[in-house]
Amino acid sequence: MNFQLTEEQRQIRETVHDLCLERVEPRAAAIDESGEFPWDIKDLFAKHDILGIPFPPEYGGVSGSALSTILAIEEISKFCATSSLILAVQSLGSLPITLAGSEAQKRKFLPPLARGEQLAAYALTEPGSGSDAGGMRTRATRQGDQYVISGSKTFITGGSVADIVIVFARTDQDGDAPARDISAFIVDKQSPGFRVGKLEKKLGIRGSPTAQLFFEDMVVPAANRLGSEGDGFRIAMRVLDHSRPGIAAQALGIAEGALDLARRYARERKQFGQPISAFQGIQFMLADMATQVEAARVLTYTAGDALDRRQPGISLTSSMAKLHASDTAMRVTTDAVQILGGYGYLREFPAERMMRDAKITQIYEGTNEIQRLVIARELLKQP
Amino acid sequence: MNLSLSSEQEEIRQLVRDFAEREVRPRAEEIDQTSDFPRDLVDKAAGLGLLGILVPDSYGGAGLDHLSFALFIEEVARFSASTAVILDVHVSVGTEPIVLFGSEEQKRRWLPDLAQGRTLAAFALTEPEAGSDAAHLKTSARRRDGKYILNGSKIFITNAGEAGLYVVLASTDASAGAGGVSAFVVRGDNPGLTVGPRFKKMGLNGSAIAEVHLEDCAVPEADRLGAEGDGFRIAMRALDSGRIGISAQAVGLAQGALDDAVAYARERKQFGKPIAELQTIQNKISDMAVKVRAARWLTWQAASLCDAGAPFTMEASMAKLYATDSAMEVTLEALQVLGGYGYLEDYPMARRVRDAKACQIYEGTNQIQRVVIARELLAIS
Numbered sequence: 001m002n003f004q005l006t007e008e009q010r011q012i013r014e015t016v017h018d019l020c021l022e023r024v025e026p027r028a029a030a031i032d033e034s035g036e037f038p039w040d041i042k043d044l045f046a047k048h049d050i051l052g053i054p055f056p057p058e059y060g061g062v063s064g065s066a067l068s069t070i071l072a073i074e075e076i077s078k079f080c081a082t083s084s085l086i087l088a089v090q091s092l093g094s095l096p097i098t099l100a101g102s103e104a105q106k107r108k109f110l111p112p113l114a115r116g117e118q119l120a121a122y123a124l125t126e127p128g129s130g131s132d133a134g135g136m137r138t139r140a141t142r143q144g145d146q147y148v149i150s151g152s153k154t155f156i157t158g159g160s161v162a163d164i165v166i167v168f169a170r171t172d173q174d175g176d177a178p179a180r181d182i183s184a185f186i187v188d189k190q191s192p193g194f195r196v197g198k199l200e201k202k203l204g205i206r207g208s209p210t211a212q213l214f215f216e217d218m219v220v221p222a223a224n225r226l227g228s229e230g231d232g233f234r235i236a237m238r239v240l241d242h243s244r245p246g247i248a249a250q251a252l253g254i255a256e257g258a259l260d261l262a263r264r265y266a267r268e269r270k271q272f273g274q275p276i277s278a279f280q281g282i283q284f285m286l287a288d289m290a291t292q293v294e295a296a297r298v299l300t301y302t303a304g305d306a307l308d309r310r311q312p313g314i315s316l317t318s319s320m321a322k323l324h325a326s327d328t329a330m331r332v333t334t335d336a337v338q339i340l341g342g343y344g345y346l347r348e349f350p351a352e353r354m355m356r357d358a359k360i361t362q363i364y365e366g367t368n369e370i371q372r373l374v375i376a377r378e379l380l381k382q383p
Numbered sequence: 384m385n386l387s388l389s390s391e392q393e394e395i396r397q398l399v400r401d402f403a404e405r406e407v408r409p410r411a412e413e414i415d416q417t418s419d420f421p422r423d424l425v426d427k428a429a430g431l432g433l434l435g436i437l438v439p440d441s442y443g444g445a446g447l448d449h450l451s452f453a454l455f456i457e458e459v460a461r462f463s464a465s466t467a468v469i470l471d472v473h474v475s476v477g478t479e480p481i482v483l484f485g486s487e488e489q490k491r492r493w494l495p496d497l498a499q500g501r502t503l504a505a506f507a508l509t510e511p512e513a514g515s516d517a518a519h520l521k522t523s524a525r526r527r528d529g530k531y532i533l534n535g536s537k538i539f540i541t542n543a544g545e546a547g548l549y550v551v552l553a554s555t556d557a558s559a560g561a562g563g564v565s566a567f568v569v570r571g572d573n574p575g576l577t578v579g580p581r582f583k584k585m586g587l588n589g590s591a592i593a594e595v596h597l598e599d600c601a602v603p604e605a606d607r608l609g610a611e612g613d614g615f616r617i618a619m620r621a622l623d624s625g626r627i628g629i630s631a632q633a634v635g636l637a638q639g640a641l642d643d644a645v646a647y648a649r650e651r652k653q654f655g656k657p658i659a660e661l662q663t664i665q666n667k668i669s670d671m672a673v674k675v676r677a678a679r680w681l682t683w684q685a686a687s688l689c690d691a692g693a694p695f696t697m698e699a700s701m702a703k704l705y706a707t708d709s710a711m712e713v714t715l716e717a718l719q720v721l722g723g724y725g726y727l728e729d730y731p732m733a734r735r736v737r738d739a740k741a742c743q744i745y746e747g748t749n750q751i752q753r754v755v756i757a758r759e760l761l762a763i764s
Contacts, residue, residue, distance in 0.1 A: 200729075
């Protein structure tokens with residue numbers, strides 16, 4: 001048993017923390033207010049090799065460790081959840097290639113992503129197919145050495161800024177075995193027939209564009225198919241096993257940012273002649289928040305470590321991390337606003353933004369209801 | 384024990400429900416997006432006599448009870464919590480102190496305009512350094528030539544800039560703590576009263592909340608409510624019924640969220656059937672419904688005790704604590720039922736979550752409600 005981070009991991013955490021404290025925190029409120037994608041932060045992350053963390057050195061990256069990626073996402077999220085999505089989605093969009101791509105596909109697509117010259121996105125969800133991938137309507141029809149893809153996707157994080165998008169589509173039309181009907185494709189945004197629809201107005205993560213994507217007879221080379229025909233659903237599920245700890249890390253970072261804010265405010269704010277931190281009501285709130293955060297941290301790091309060691313049972317571990325960390329983020333941010341009182345409710349202070357941002361972590365990358373389903377299924381199939 | 388509404392209360396409920404559905408519902412999203420103060424809705428509510436709901440008919444009001452007031456605020460809050468808080472503040476903490484503590488002359492002078500909605504009211508207690516600790520006000524009122532001169536700053540004042548009358552709490556004797564606080568009615572056009580810019584908030588967009596500054600603000604002695612030193616008692620009594628209103632606002636928010644979650648769950652299909660057939664969704668709906676109902680009963684209990692002239696401070700705090708915590712939980716959970724769609728501002732769920740958070744904070748934070756409840760239960764001061 002060893003809960004210590006390695007020297008490399010500590011260094012990544014420290015570097016990202018210092019950079020974000022200096023450069024991201026001062027931008028966070030304006031990013032939220034404008035609702036625009038922060039290209040400056042993307043460039044900053046590219047320049048400092050932060051976008052290279054999810055990628056191994058042989059493909060132009062700097063680490064490739066899941067735990068290192070988690071640490072980086074966590075540190076960014078302490079200051080700005082929107083900015084952390086730049087890294088989290090780069091990781092999510094590249095994971096299908098890392099996990100299921102051929103050597104040629106990896107050599108071609110990963111280095112520009114690792115260097116931050118290009119951005120990736122992941123397009124699975126459809127209007128009628130959220131938690132239920134069997135309801136997918138987008139279809140891909142083979143024509144010679146090409147596929148023609150038609151359909152639409154919704155809630156695609158980074159969909160409007162991505163250079164390449166991993167698109168899941170139905171290749172078998174009879175629908176008798178949804179899990180084997182779906183294939184995954186690497187799609188260039190320049191492909192004719194690729195169109196970005198409207199960007200959603202959201203409660204939080206407002207600088208992260210959530211796009212609708214439309215494919216109208218979009219032509220994709222057969223060489224861009226990931227794995228074999230019918231591998232798509234399996235790839236999608238494996239990717240989610242790997243990416244959910246990243247969302248857990250985002251939630252963890254949001255919660256830590258809120259806890260730190262509440263802790264500092266409680267020590268400064270005076271009522272009844274003493275700092276409010278002297279009151280048991282506030283002390284116990286802080287104690288509960290900190291304990292939940294610590295549990296979320298252990299679950300999240302454990303999931304990252306299990307991924308790096310390629311341990312079995314990763315679905316269970318990563319769903320537990322995502323479920324607990326995101327529920328914790330929601331509770332802790334709500335309580336942080338509460339501790340700041342009326343000031344917490346004002347846009348001038350970051351507490352209310354953290355609360356708005358936290359809510360999405362319970363919804364995306366599989367709603368928490370789906371996480372519970374995954375956890376129960378894994379538990380009940382054990383002998 | 385009679386747990387049904389009277390026929391008069393049923394009539395009021397129908398009236399305010401029609402008003403909310405016909406007038407408030409179509410305006411709710413726009414109010415949130417533009418943050419414009421919904422003067423049109425205030426005027427329409429006034430036209431129905433609702434702004435004077437707690438004012439006796441001898442002063443131009445409707446002379447109804449606090450339960451009717453709670454029904455009014457709940458129905459409005461089902462669609463627009465920001466409109467509800469504007470009306471709530473006017474009716475309870477803004478107007479009721481005059482009803483309860485005003486002299487006959489003061490009532491004749493102010494109540495008819497407040498009851499008819501020609502004047503909107505606000506309540507100025509909170510200060511930057513005195514939130515939960517409301518007895519230690521920095522705002523001072525010094526007597527000079529038959530007048531009081533008020534100096535100080537108030538913060539988080541609902542209806543600031545829109546109100547024609549402000550009930551202002553100020554210290555007439557700083558050495559006397561709670562016993563040195565007095566209440567004044569200050570006109571909105573008093574040159575010594577200025578209003579800061581509206582705060583940008585998480586929610587309740589459209590309700591004007593701002594700082595109110597008092598600089599050598601001269602108030603005639605005749606505009607003091609009650610005796611010198613009565614202010615803290617007046618404020619606490621105002622907040623007791625204010626809490627009934629905020630509880631009702633929270634119940635309305637939660638009921639609106641529950642209604643929308645139920646409708647969505649019956650329509651949205653996943654895995655080949657409506658999600659309403661999934662147990663996890665059923666559990667959520669059940670838990671939400673129980674919380675809404677318990678919150679409403681607590682609110683009605685506090686209101687009916689108040690109407691019976693019985694002590695209701697603890698019950699109002701319990702209602703406020705439970706209803707607002709429930710509103711936060713229910714709105715978050717209802718958003719969750721809608722999944723990604725709930726997170727979009729195209730649907731009212733995200734707005735309800737943003738609005739619900741305020742309810743746990745104002746009219747006494749929920750930490751303070753716990754203090755009030757514990758004090759009553761433990762019989763400590």
